[in-house]
Every structure is written in C-alpha cells, then in structure tokens.
Amino acid sequence: MSTRGTQRSAGPSYQSVIAADLTPPPVSLRVEQFDWPGDTRVDPQRYTSREFAALEATHLWPKVWQMACRLEQIPEVGSFITYEVADVGLIVVRTAADTIKAFHNSCLHRGTTLAEGEGRVGQFRCPFHAWTWNLDGTFRMMAAEWDFGHVDVATMALPEAAVAQWGGFVFVNPDPQAEPFEQYSAPLGEHFVDHPLDDRYLFAHAGRIIEANWKATLEAFLETYHVAATHPHTVRFANDTESQTDTLGPNLTRMLEATGVPIGSLIGKISEREIAEKAQRVLPREFRRAVPENVQARHFLADRLRDGLGSMWGVDLSALSEAELLDTDQYHLFPNFFPWLGVYLPIAYRFRPWGEDPHRSLMEIMVLHPKPTDGRPYETAAFQLLQADQSWCQARGLEQLGMVFDQDTDNLVRVQRGLRFGRQSEVTLGDYLEIRIRHYHRRLDQQLGLH
C-alpha cells in the first residue's frame, strides 16, 4: 500500500484547531478523507495545445454537469440566460414558476442562435426566417409551411440538456444520458445540508479574462500552498501549510484552512493578540475593536464577524461556529465549479476556456450574501466583465477582496508563459498539499478517455 501523501506539516492540524474552538464546528468540517489517487502525470501541453482543448471540447464539456446560473438570475417565467463553453451553447429558461429547462441554442432550420445574452421572452423566434418555438421548447410555427411538407413539426421540439437545481444554482449537462446530479456531485448535498446556499442571493458577479489556460487558472484555487508566497500579508493570521485537503468523491474535493492561526513557521512565535490585530486589518473598519490583552485570536475574530457581518447583512449569525465564520472551506465540483461553505468569504467561482484559445480563460466570482431576514430589500447583481488588463478591484461589490484576487491571477500570465517556454515533460506536484490537482487530472484523464 502506498504511503504517498501521508506526510504532514509539523504544525497543528486543522482538526486540532477547530477542536479547541468554543462553538463546536458542524459535522461536515470534522470529516477528514484522503485517498491517494496515484502518481498523476501532468504534461504542460495540457495547458497549451489546441489538440488538448479540442479533446475537452469533444469529451468534457458536452458530458459533465456545470453550473449555468443562479435561480435569481432567471426570476420570472420567460427569463432566460445563455450558457456557453467550447461548442456547447444553451438557453437556460424558466418555463413555468418552478420549472427550468435548457435548450441547445440553435435554430432547427439553418442553425441561427435563438437567443443571445439574457432577457425575458414569451417565445423563441429566430431572427433569420422567423421559425418560432414556445417557451417549453415545442414548435409553434414556420413561414411558408407549404414548402416544408417533409418536416414533421411534432418532432421539431428544441433538443434539451439535462437540468438540475442545487443550492439556488441551476446546473446543466448537455448529455441526455447524464447520471443524476445528486449522484455526480455526492457528497456535496450532505456537506451543505446545514449551510443551504438557497438562502443566499447574488450580491456581486464579476468575470475577468485571464491570459492563461482555464485549468491553470482553476488550479491556482485548488491549493493553499501558494498563500505565503502570493499573499504575504496573510502569513500572521492564515495557516496555509497545515490546511486540510480532502478527496470526498469522484467529482468532489475540498480544502479547509484556518484563519486566526499563523503560518506553521510562526506558530508559537507571535502572540494571539498580534494575530488578532493583524487579522482585523483586513476586516471592514467598522468591524474592528481594541484587542484585549489575553485574547484568543479565533474567538475574538469570530465575535467581530458575528456582530459585524450580522448587522451588515441583516441576519442572525450568533449560532455559527468559529470554523464557519472564519475559515476557508472551499469545495471543488469537477470540472469547474467552486462553492464555499462559510460566511466570511461567501463566494463561488466558475472557470471556462475563453473561446478556442488554450491560452485564455474566463474566471468568474459570485459573491453570495445571505438573504436578509430583517425585511430590508436586496437586489440580484448584474454581471460585470473585466478585461485581462483590468483589476478585480474595479468589480462592483468585490472591492475589498479584489487585491487578493489580483495577487492570484497576476501570477497566471507568468504561469502560462512559463508552461510554453519550459522543456520539462511534466509539472511537479506535492503529494498532499496539491492532491486536489492530482485528483482533478486523474478525473480529467478518465473523462477524456486517456486512461
């Protein structure tokens, strides 16, 4: 039996940190599950070659479950949004109060797209020759019907993709034979049962074109190993090398990183008071308080967030544990969706190739605030697209987080350039801290029929 991946950093484990918290963490955060996936070989050409992107266009995107939108982005009957990746293009539409469908966005006459962007319609009418479909995808009418006697309109319903809903998100799978989403995503539902993302709304939604392959971009968010080098301002209050990484299912991994604990090399060398003071600096000014002498950093910081975020959002956070309030507890659902479980960083990411260029991708960040329970109004954010040379700080609603995301994505231009320039036959991955990248490429191999 392989012992690969069984080594751990010398510092306190994530489990030992949360075991010392005042409020017990939820069961899902107390689980530890690690399976060595085998010695994955990741050829740099996976990130740079058009042939590999073409393999993904054929075997990946048409066959896996993908997050298409939030339910609140298509609120009314007739509201639609288009979802595109590689050669997949879908219209995701609310066809009845509680029914969402996804149609392939292609006119059955000569192929014109039936919808662009997002909006609200009563039917889908092709702009070219006006063939028209009902909202539910059944065929309504064509001009000059006398010339199409060979067409059986009963068979002219728009082809559909599979649709599922989870946590207020709509998921699509273009493959009509797709396994059910619950099975594909397991144990995602179990882990979020006490943290329903249905209770959130889209407070901010930004995307940025990144000059790197979609996998290289996504992988920057699959590990905490980069935190000390890339986000050096966090080393006194974020514990990266002791973070926990879990392989939970064929399509699901996660990582848990403690906040209010310094990086391993500083543990025992700085006081709890200093940790609390440094961590407070990244909180909104109105959340901050004088740090008492004999403070326990995690307890102090959790109290600041309970009060600060609770009143900012109009929700009661008093029952939440330190772990739920403070920590990075980020999940990855294969291939490209990342929901976060906690409330301090209430975010979700999605990554896609940008067109057919293997050197460009679209990274999106959704900020999902809890719906206020005190009756105050709230609105669904519009999508804002940033170009490659813009900063995440320019995105509405991301301001405070923007600098950290810029640090993450600024590396990626260099990652992509270096992947092109290198002559190494594979990238080198850690056995534990980068286990999620290994797991993910194994799953990708299987999807592409490479193993």
Ligand code: FES
């Ligand atoms: S292409 Fe759509 S009606 Fe002709």
Ligand SMILES: [Fe+2]
């Ligand atoms: Fe980062």
